[in-house]
Amino acid sequence: MSNVSLIDGGVTAPNGFSSSGIHCGVKHRRKDLALLFSSSECSAAALYTTNRAKAAPLMVTQSHLTDGRANGAVISSGYANALTGERGLRDAEEMARVAGKVLGCDPRSIVVATTGVIGEYLPMDKIVGGIEKAGGALGTTKKHARDSALAIMTTDTVPKMAAASVALADGTKVTLGGMAKGSGMISPELKKSHATMLCFITTDAAASPKALELMLASAADETLNMLNVDGDRSTNDMCVIFANGAANNSKIADCDPIFLEALKTLLQSLTKQLARDGEGAKKMIEAKIIGAGNLKEARVAARAVVMSNLVKAAVFGEDPNFGRIISAIGASGAELNLAKIELRLVSEYGIAELMSKGELVALVGNRTYARARQLLKSNQITIEVDLGTGGNAEATAWGCDLTYDYVKINAEYTT
Template identity: 40%
Template sequence: MEITDIDGVFCNGVKEGKLGLGIVRCRGNVAGVFTRNRLKAAPVLVCRENIDDGHIEGIIVNSGNANAYTGEQGLRDAREMCRIAASLFGCSDADVAVASTGVIGRPLDMEWIRSKAPEIYARIGKSGKHAENFARSIVTTDRFVKKAHSDVGLISAVAKGAGMIAPNMATMLCFIFTSASFDSGELYEMLKKAVDRSFNRLTVDGDTSTNDTVLIVSTGKEKVDRDVFEGELWKVCYSLAKQIAMDGEGATKTFDVVVSGAASDDEANAIARAIASSLLVKTAIFGCDPNWGRIIAAAGYSSADVDERITLSLKSGDREVLLVDDGRPTGNEEEARNLLKTSNSFVIEMKLEKGRGKGFAIGCDLSYDYVKLNSEYTT
């Protein structure tokens, strides 16, 4: 399923070198979740303002330039992007959502956007090719486009994200569309919960972007049970989060950290995030080095209540390697090394003896290519 298979969604986009521009026509109810970075980009500020009434007529997105840390000019440019789209849609500027991603601190090339927007809109449509054009128009260092859908809940989504990703919303743009009928308040409640249990559990490098934006738009009138929809929405968001981890800049492996037996869910999540964020853990995983001491150490500095009563294992499919059994090392490092060498995706499972708290995080390894990609980002 593509986003264009959702009733009322039309889109198109173009990518020229590092610059991209995408447009979606999607009249409906809307809700959004945005970055927690205090230096929010201009499009984030304008988008939050424009979706406040719970309704939009469409979306305009540019890539290659974040329009962040650009002052009053940045705000004017973000609002002009809305005006450009509104003139094509035949609606109010305030009914357009706007997003940007790319390099921080540089003015937008508004001449390029002004010239490309009418061309893109003139060829807008509902085919798979139109959906692909839009998805590719919003990427930056991504190696592949991220898509997910649910036939059950009538949901389809597209996202971008690869680097500058931390569990405070990942550095990403995500656009979710559904023909299920919910008002904006309901959409926000469900989206926030889904984001907290997916994108907010993801870390690639510990950096939180200025531009993170997740929007959900309900364009139809189909009745779907809320509990069913909520579950399917989480699955879509989790799938996209895993795809972003797989595409972490230079990443070769992805992993989930699953923690149980903590004093509380909050403490379990804090431990999982500390482990998934640890540069020492990430580099060990890249080197297929079963250095479980780094995992234990990360749990120890997480601020959660931990002691030596820890059971630690690696899991991949039906394979499990026990590394620490209730505080006692097992000596299974060679078996663990083989698991890491032969698995691109696995689970680090930690069990404590502190309570019933459960939590998880999503991470990826850190390779030589991460340094190379980010040292050359603006050049």
């Protein structure tokens, strides 16, 4: 049985981490700059967007993390610092230099992240002053964690943060904390060395950079990489984990199943929070696929459901037009057996069987159709599909509905 517990808190929950979030003037009123810091050097690992038009801070961070060591991060929201050429690289390095000076550590031990409008140069006078201000505001409370989560937001409407604790095999209790942002341009595909999804994870566990990299990649494949809001992959997507060893556990040198489970639990919480707060979203969609021939096909099918604009629009309109779900899965290339496929809808209002042995049973005007409409009034919808192949692979993906507000937000993003 799992001994992982989700607890109250964010990036400051593990021992030895402090953070801050302040307003430096990049945005009109809201917080727009965050610092994350461990006075003890951390093992670190990161996953980056597969978008080939990578932003300057990602390239700088990749360079800084080649040795798998770090002390913290500086994050600015408002401008992405993407497609900004050599000046963008210089500005990202300058952010690290100033943060290193303020925090008393090597600038190369600083992760740099930015998020916002693509193509604009950073207002470095404001950001430099903001880093200095944020350095004086560092603290270890939940409020400090929340302030930093607020400061990295762009079109997000709520901060995303989570924390978890677990006892390792040697009996040591370790804590993990996290914060994330992202409402639009969300369809991450995070891999080793490759409006934005940013995620920062802290832990007081002792672990090697190699172990962190292995476990982060595994956990992200089941969580962040199964998230979709609008099918667009950002230039700035990044997920970083810092482990400072303050818990004094036996050092994790390889993939540790207990720590991995805790990391997955933490990331799943953040993933669901991101899905709920998709741009303009009213409803979260969870797609559960079972009966797939292999894990790859299960994941492909699950993502196909949450990526379908037709499915997303139907959920928004509370319209049980669920032939769209099977159509999306069929177009994904995942193997299915139409003679045995099963489809059901689950929400707080109950369960409705929509398809049995390859035939839709929720037809306009019948009782099942009316039941499905009632279930769709919930703000959290689970779509369960058994592909009927006889396989036992399964996967879950998360997304949100497609609303009028999504179009409005993105039609007026810079104006």
